[in-house]
Amino acid sequence: MNRRILVTGGAGFIGSHLVDFLLKENEWEVAVVDNFDDFYSPEIKKANLKSHFSDPKFSLYEADIRSNLSSVFESFRPDIIVHLAALAGVRPSLLRPREYAEVNVAGTLNLLEMAKVYGVKKFIFGSSSSVYGEKCRVPFCEDDKAAYPISPYAATKLAGEHLCHTYSHLYGIQVVCLRFFTVYGARQRPDLAIHKFSKLIWEEKPIPVFGDGTTKRDYTYIDDIIQGLRRSIDYEESNYEIFNLGESRTVELGYLIELLEKNLGKKAIIEKKPMQPGDVSITFADISKAKMLLGYNPQTKIEDGIKKFAEWFKLQYF
Numbered sequence: 001m002n003r004r005i006l007v008t009g010g011a012g013f014i015g016s017h018l019v020d021f022l023l024k025e026n027e028w029e030v031a032v033v034d035n036f037d038d039f040y041s042p043e044i045k046k047a048n049l050k051s052h053f054s055d056p057k058f059s060l061y062e063a064d065i066r067s068n069l070s071s072v073f074e075s076f077r078p079d080i081i082v083h084l085a086a087l088a089g090v091r092p093s094l095l096r097p098r099e100y101a102e103v104n105v106a107g108t109l110n111l112l113e114m115a116k117v118y119g120v121k122k123f124i125f126g127s128s129s130s131v132y133g134e135k136c137r138v139p140f141c142e143d144d145k146a147a148y149p150i151s152p153y154a155a156t157k158l159a160g161e162h163l164c165h166t167y168s169h170l171y172g173i174q175v176v177c178l179r180f181f182t183v184y185g186a187r188q189r190p191d192l193a194i195h196k197f198s199k200l201i202w203e204e205k206p207i208p209v210f211g212d213g214t215t216k217r218d219y220t221y222i223d224d225i226i227q228g229l230r231r232s233i234d235y236e237e238s239n240y241e242i243f244n245l246g247e248s249r250t251v252e253l254g255y256l257i258e259l260l261e262k263n264l265g266k267k268a269i270i271e272k273k274p275m276q277p278g279d280v281s282i283t284f285a286d287i288s289k290a291k292m293l294l295g296y297n298p299q300t301k302i303e304d305g306i307k308k309f310a311e312w313f314k315l316q317y318f
């Protein structure tokens with residue numbers, strides 16, 4: 001019999017890739033809970049899922065994770081929840097901290113309650129590299145106790161992990177928290193640098209570069225994130241784990257812009273701006289734990305990933 005998996009935020013960037021992957025495996029009933037919020041165009045999110053609308057193994061519940069979800073759980077009865085719905089993004093969280101807390105903390109709590117009430121055995125939580133803040137040693141390691149978030153978004157993600165731990169401890173729900181390191185690829189959120197910069201370069205408009213261009217990020221290609229997510233669905237060795245999912249390579253902003261210029265075939269116009277509050281200067285994943293326990297093995301170098309991203313991007317904007 002097919003296993004039943006509920007993907008919250010399944011209409012978004014990462015969620016819709018996971019839905020594609022699971023339906024291709026042909027051994028899952030997949031349901032999505034998403035409220036198509038307007039952080040970016042709901043039309044883009046509908047388009048992300050539209051190829052599945054006629055698939056009998058797929059169902060869509062347009063619902064808010066903060067609302068009463070009993071009817072969803074009554075009708076779908078998931079074995080596993082992959083919780084990706086969130087208000088994402090560091091900078092906007094400084095402007096809407098309460099809303100971020102409501103969705104990312106209260107919404108996560110609501111789903112954990114549903115998991116408890118409906119006997120869901122497994123819960124995978126989409127966390128973030130931002131929880132590490134500025135004080136941790138690089139590369140970031142899951143058991144570093146110096147993880148002090150420096151933005152409301154990051155704080156809500158750390159709070160979500162703590163709630164997951166609590167429910168795992170109290171009710172025996174098996175939980176995996178995945179700390180994603182800047183994810184990119186086709187359908188990337190339009191607010192994220194790679195997508196935002198590509199659009200501005202393409203339109204020959206200035207790109208705002210915060211800081212001196214030496215900030216570093218560990219960029220992770222979407223296929224590698226899906227590989228890590230899929231492996232964590234099968235992971236059963238312990239009741240609660242946190243894993244970094246990154247490429248374990250840091251890329252300077254200046255080099256990222258060079259790669260975009262090369263693959264888009266246009267020069268960037270740089271507009272220098274001061275470093276933004278809430279931004280960290282570096283993210284860098286130690287992935288030895290995910291390699292050892294999940295068999296996670298990221299494959300896509302930034303040079304190849306940006307090439308693929310640019311191919312997708314040009315199809316959207318031509």
Ligand SMILES: NC(=O)c1ccc[n+]([C@@H]2O[C@H](COP(=O)([O-])OP(=O)(O)OC[C@H]3O[C@@H](n4cnc5c(N)ncnc54)[C@H](O)[C@@H]3O)[C@@H](O)[C@H]2O)c1
Nearest residue numbers: 009012013014034035036037064065085086128180182183
């Ligand atoms: N993309 C990244 O680089 C990255 C990095 C670290 C962590 N994450 C986390 O991964 C997850 C997915 O990120 P993404 O980039 O795909 O973002 P996304 O915005 O594309 O997807 C999130 C989805 O959640 C939905 N959503 C938002 N609020 C909701 C609510 N109240 N009820 C129901 N649905 C709601 C949105 O409509 C959207 O479809 C998020 O939890 C995010 O915090 C992403």
